[in-house]
Amino acid sequence: MMKHYLQFSDLTADEYAWIFERARIIKARFKQYEKYQPLTDRTLALIFEKASTRTRVSFEAGMYQLGGSVVHLTTGDSQLGRSEPIEDSARVISRMTDIVMIRTFEQTKIEVFAAHSRVPVINGLTNEYHPCQILADIFTFIEHRGPITGKKVAWVGDGNNMANTWLQAADILDFTVHLSTPRGYEVDQRLAGVKNNACYQTFKDPSEACVGVDLVTTDVWTSMGYEAENEARRAAFASWRVSNDMMARAQPNALFMHCLPAHRGEEVDADVIDGPQSVVWDEAENRLHVQKALMEYLLLGRVTD
Ligand code: CP
C-alpha cells in the first residue's frame, strides 16, 4: 500500500527502527564511497513555496546518490504561483514523477496534494510540522547517545512546527519533552496531534525545562511566514535564549541541537551552538542520510541489500 510522510505520526515505532537502521547502513556505505543506486530511473519532484538550503540540498543530492533524478519547482516559476488548483497539480506531477517532496504553508495544502497523488508525498516543512528534521535529529541523538526511549528533551522557544513534531515523536518513540514557550506562543496539543499528553511537561521558566535533560533544542523565534510578527516576538522571546547556564542545568553529557538556520545571540548564544555539546553539523548532514532511507522505504519497502 502506498504511504505518504505528511507528519511524524504517519509511521510507527517499528517503521522508525527500520528506517534508522537503514540510514546507518546507507550512511556507512556513502562514507566508504560505495555506490548504492536502488532508485535508478526514479524521479523526485521537489516543490518549494518557502526558502530552503538544507532541505533542497539533502533531497536533491540524496536522490542523485540513490541513482534517481530531480525536478525542482517553486511557486514563482510554476503554475502553482498562478492559482492552478492543488488537486490538478498533484494529478499531473504524480503522473510524471515517482515521489514528491513539498515545502509549503498550511498542512491542509499538502494533505490535499497527497489525496490526489498517485505517488508518495513527503512533508519538507509546513507551518504545522517538520517531520524530516525530527527524523534527522533523533537519528543524530541515537548515533551519539544510543536509543532515545526514556530520555528527556528540552524544547526552549516557539510552539511551532518543530515543537509540534517533537511532541509527536515523543508520543511514538516513548520519550519526554520538557516544553518551555513564552506566553502566547504555546503548543496547541490538538494541532500537535499528540494522543498521550504524558509525553510532555510544560515549564514557565526555560532554565527549569533544562534540568536533567539529555538534549536541549531550540529554533528561530520567527518562522518562515510569520515575519510580520518579528518585533513582537523579539520582545516576547528575550528570556528564551539557550545559554551555557541553561546547558549547565542539563545532564553533563547533554547534547545541543538546532535545525538551522540559527541566529546567534537570539534563540541561542554563540558559545552554545559553537561549543562542545553542540551536534548541529552532524544533525544537518544527517538530513541527507535519513531522507535517503525514507525515500528507499516509501518506494521500495523493506529492502535488505
Ligand atoms: N532545517 C531546515 O529545514 O533547513 P532549510 O530551511 O535550509 O531547508
Ligand code: NVA
Ligand atoms: N521553524 C522554522 C524552521 C526552519 C527550518 C520555520 O518554519 O521557518
